[in-house]
Amino acid sequence: MKNLFLSPERIILRSYQRELVFRGVGFIVLIAAFLQLPILFFALTAWRDYQAQSDRKVQLLATENELESKLMAFKDTRQKLGQIQQWEPIIRGRLPCGAVLAAIEQTVPADAVLEKISIEAARFQALPVVGGTYRVPEVYTLSLQGSLKFGHADELDAFTNELKKRLPIGSQLVRSKLLEGTENLVPFLLVYSITPAGNYSALGVQRIADPDRL
Amino acid sequence: MNYSFRHYLRHFPLRYYLSGGLFTTSEQVGVFFLSPKTSSVLLARRQRVVAFEENIGDLPDAPPVPSKPEPSTTGVRTFTSKLLARNRLRGKAELVLLPDCTVSDLYCNVHLVPNLRESTVEGILESLAEEPRQVIGVWDEDRLFRWAVLDAMLKPVTGHLQGKHSQIIILGMPADYCADCELWTERQDAALLAIVPVPVACLAWFLKRVPTQERTAFLLLSLTSSLALAVIQDRKIILFRQYEEDVESVRQELAQLAKQLSPDKDPYVCVWSWSSDEDPVYSEIQGFQLTGSVLQQIEGGDITIQRQRAPSLATRSPVALLSRWLAQEFK
Numbered sequence: 001m002k003n004l005f006l007s008p009e010r011i012i013l014r015s016y017q018r019e020l021v022f023r024g025v026g027f028i029v030l031i032a033a034f035l036q037l038p039i040l041f042f043a044l045t046a047w048r049d050y051q052a053q054s055d056r057k058v059q060l061l062a063t064e065n066e067l068e069s070k071l072m073a074f075k076d077t078r079q080k081l082g083q084i085q086q087w088e089p090i091i092r093g094r095l096p097c098g099a100v101l102a103a104i105e106q107t108v109p110a111d112a113v114l115e116k117i118s119i120e121a122a123r124f125q126a127l128p129v130v131g132g133t134y135r136v137p138e139v140y141t142l143s144l145q146g147s148l149k150f151g152h153a154d155e156l157d158a159f160t161n162e163l164k165k166r167l168p169i170g171s172q173l174v175r176s177k178l179l180e181g182t183e184n185l186v187p188f189l190l191v192y193s194i195t196p197a198g199n200y201s202a203l204g205v206q207r208i209a210d211p212d213r214l
Numbered sequence: 215m216n217y218s219f220r221h222y223l224r225h226f227p228l229r230y231y232l233s234g235g236l237f238t239t240s241e242q243v244g245v246f247f248l249s250p251k252t253s254s255v256l257l258a259r260r261q262r263v264v265a266f267e268e269n270i271g272d273l274p275d276a277p278p279v280p281s282k283p284e285p286s287t288t289g290v291r292t293f294t295s296k297l298l299a300r301n302r303l304r305g306k307a308e309l310v311l312l313p314d315c316t317v318s319d320l321y322c323n324v325h326l327v328p329n330l331r332e333s334t335v336e337g338i339l340e341s342l343a344e345e346p347r348q349v350i351g352v353w354d355e356d357r358l359f360r361w362a363v364l365d366a367m368l369k370p371v372t373g374h375l376q377g378k379h380s381q382i383i384i385l386g387m388p389a390d391y392c393a394d395c396e397l398w399t400e401r402q403d404a405a406l407l408a409i410v411p412v413p414v415a416c417l418a419w420f421l422k423r424v425p426t427q428e429r430t431a432f433l434l435l436s437l438t439s440s441l442a443l444a445v446i447q448d449r450k451i452i453l454f455r456q457y458e459e460d461v462e463s464v465r466q467e468l469a470q471l472a473k474q475l476s477p478d479k480d481p482y483v484c485v486w487s488w489s490s491d492e493d494p495v496y497s498e499i500q501g502f503q504l505t506g507s508v509l510q511q512i513e514g515g516d517i518t519i520q521r522q523r524a525p526s527l528a529t530r531s532p533v534a535l536l537s538r539w540l541a542q543e544f545k
Contacts, residue, residue, distance in 0.1 A: 001368065001418060002544065004385075005360050005392050005409040012217065014405050017227045017235055025222070026231050 086129050092198035093136040095119065095168075099203035100142065100194075103166035109155040113185075114146040141174070142167070142192040147185040153178055156188050163192070166202055170195045230403075235306060243545055244294065244307050244404075245537035246270075247412070248279045249314035249438035249488075256537035257301055261545065263517050265301045266527075266534045275401075278394040280315045281439075294402035302522065307404040310540055311395050313387075314412040314438045314488070317456045321359065321386030322413060322442075323350065324366065324454055327375045335363045335372050335382075342386070350384060358389040366450035368418045383451060385414065407544050412536075413442045413456070416486055419539050421449055423512050424484065424504070430476040432468060436487035436495040443468060445475060461498045468499070490531045509535055 003011050016022045071078075097119055108114060121137035128134075148155060160176050175191035227235070242259040253271035257264045270276055275293040289296075294307050313319075330349065332338045338349055342361040346353040362385045365371045375382060392409055399406040410418075416435050424431075426446060435442040441464050445453035453471070457464050472481035483501030487493035496503050510516055513535050519527040 001364075001370070001408055001410055001414070003408055004362055004414075005387050006406060007360075007392070007396065010396050010406065012221070013225055013227070015217070016222055016225060017230045018405055022222065023231075023236055026226070027236060029223070029226070030231065030236070 083130055086127070089127055090129070090134050090136050093125075093138065093196045095140050095194060095196050096200055096203060096205050099200060099205050100167070103163060103203055104144065107159060107162040107166060108146075109148070109152070109159050111149040111152040111155060112146050112159065112188075113148075114144060115187075116143070116145040118143045138195070140194040140196065142190075142194055144190040145187070147181060147187045150184050150186060153186045153188075156190075160190060163190070166204075167192060168194055168197060168200050168202055170197055233403075238305055241305055241405075242298070242303055242307050243310065243407075243541040244297065245310045245312060245541050246277050247312045247314070247488075247533045247537060248277055249412075250279055250282045251438040253277070253279060254531075254533055254537075255297065256534055256541060257297065257303070257307075258538060258541035258545070259303060261542060263519055263534075263538055263541075264303065265297075266517065266519060266529055266531070266537070267297070268531075277311060277398055278391065280313045280319050280388075280391055292402045294404050307402070308407050308544070309399055309402070309404050310407045310544055311399075311409045312412050312415050312537070312540070313391070313395075313409065315387065316439050317458050318355070319388055319391070320411050320413070320456065321350070322383065322411065322454050322456070324381050324383050324451055325350070326381050327379050330375070330382075333376050334374050338363055338382075338384070342384070346386070359386040360389045360392045361386050366452065367421060368414065368451070381450070381452065383454070385411070387411065410540070412437055412488070413444075413454075415536060415540055416442075417444055417446075417451060417454075418543075419536055420444075420484070420486070420504075421446065421451075423539065426482065429479065429482045432472065432481055432483045432501070434464065434468070434483065434485045434495070434499055434501065436485065436489070436493050438488055441495070443471075445471060447475070461495055465499055486532060488533055505532060506530060513539070 006014075016026075100119065101117070104114070104117065118141075120141045120143070121139075122141060123138040124135040125138055126133045127136050156176065156178060160173060164171060164173055171192055171194045173190070174193050175189060177189045179187040179189060181187045230236075242257055242264065245256045245258070247254045247256075248271070250271075252269060253276065254266065254268040255270055256266045270293075271279055271282075273293065274289045277293070291299075294309070298304065298307060330338065332341055332349065339361055341348040342350075342359075346355075346359065346361075363371055364383045364385065365379050366381050366383065368383065371379060371382060387409065395409050396406060413435050417433065420431075420433050426449065428448065431446040433444045433446060435444070439458075441457040441461065443453075443455050443457070443464060444451055452475075455467070468481075468483065472483075476482075483499065484504055485493075485496060485499055485501045486504040487495060490505075493505075496505070502508070504512070509532060510530055516528040516530045517534050517538055519529070521527065
């Protein structure tokens with residue numbers, strides 16, 4: 001009389017709870033599910049990380065689009081700035097000759113007479129600019145010829161060093177020589193190699209501002 | 215039953231397993247006698263009766279009783295959990311419900327197999343579910359019924375009937391009541407083993423426990439709301455009838471049946487009553503009374519309930535003895 005007047009569904013559900021076979025299967029299923037927990041945990045964590053990264057990516061893309069749309073308004077300005085920046089090596093390669101002459105004037109000894117000052121550009125580099133190319137010198141050669149009063153030849157070293165300090169950083173003394181002269185005067189020749197670096201603070205030229213890095 | 219792994223996984227009893235059901239082995243059986251007049255419960259654990267409580271019908275969350283509206287009062291704890299706690303028991307319970315139905319709430323009849331149109335039990339059950347008139351002829355119930363087919367010895371039968379059985383017993387109970395019982399049991403977190411109408415339980419007990427030799431036995435069941443008469447021949451039920459407490463007509467019919475079925479000998483009439491007190495049926499029907507000391511002899515003694523910190527209780531109530539026998543049968 002077991003199961004009398006019970007619905008088949010109810011009998012099956014009761015079997016799942018009570019019968020040894022189903023309880024054994026249930027035990028295996030529960031153990032298997034328990035073993036899956038760490039994997040599920042890591043999968044869940046990875047999935048959440050992936051979701052967070054995706055959300056961040058979408059946010060960044062939106063920001064990028066927003067910035068790009070803002071930058072569109074500055075397109076002409078950027079173009080002009082680009083053109084100006086093309087001139088940067090040209091301007092940097094120029095030597096302020098007035099400042100160099102002022103430095104010579106301020107450092108030349110009182111017992112010396114300068115006969116010839118020459119500044120020559122060399123090693124030209126062709127730089128493209130709007131409308132053609134521009135030849136920019138990489139090195140300048142400063143030559144000084146003059147004479148010192150007899151008995152004051154030792155002042156040449158002081159003059160050489162003082163002038164070198166005033167010249168732009170990286171300038172090198174190429175030649176310093178006393179020549180044979182007359183009874184009262186001792187001629188000399190000084191040759192400097194100046195590499196333009198854009199920094200002429202030693203010459204007393206002040207920088208207006210840092211260049212725009214756009 | 216159609217079992218499948220997918221169905222099992224879909225209805226995986228996770229809560230039951232995790233609440234200890236996965237490893238639970240020893241469970242207690244509760245047998246509920248349910249009638250509108252009185253309800254009782256017998257609780258057995260490992261072949262030992264732990265408790266027998268009467269008049270439980272009006273308690274909160276009591277089991278559904280046939281022909282009685284279900285009480286709406288339900289507490290925080292279920293009826294079964296309180297019952298187990300009262301008797302210091304733990305774990306899950308298995309329940310057997312014995313509804314004492316009215317005549318209209320129970321269909322029970324013996325049918326001769328050659329007279330049936332269907333030759334298989336499955337066919338009979340299908341026809342009964344579609345239209346009971348196809349099988350049992352007269353049927354004027356509007357309610358849906360659940361049906362069961364047993365052989366003449368009240369054992370379950372399946373498959374072909376021809377050549378194996380000369381008669382079968384068809385049982386029917388209102389589907390609503392059965393569903394109520396199932397829902398109530400589910401709420402109790404217990405397992406329902408069966409819903410056995412009281413006459414069927416009595417007949418099964420009688421067939422198994424009362425020796426009738428080769429005589430034709432007439433068993434009269436005095437139930438709370440009806441009378442039932444069964445005729446047993448060669449330990450097989452050959453006739454079953456229900457009456458609405460009209461003892462006189464039962465007595466007359468019993469006399470006719472006795473003359474018809476047992477003409478040579480004195481009829482062997484047995485009377486079983488649900489009541490422990492003197493039943494008027496005993497005086498009106500001349501027969502062997504299955505009560506008191508007779509029941510004690512058949513069952514091998516009274517039911518003794520050992521109680522902690524209290525003297526033991528003994529009972530020979532027919533309902534308690536029937537419930538104990540069923541609890542042992544279902545364990």
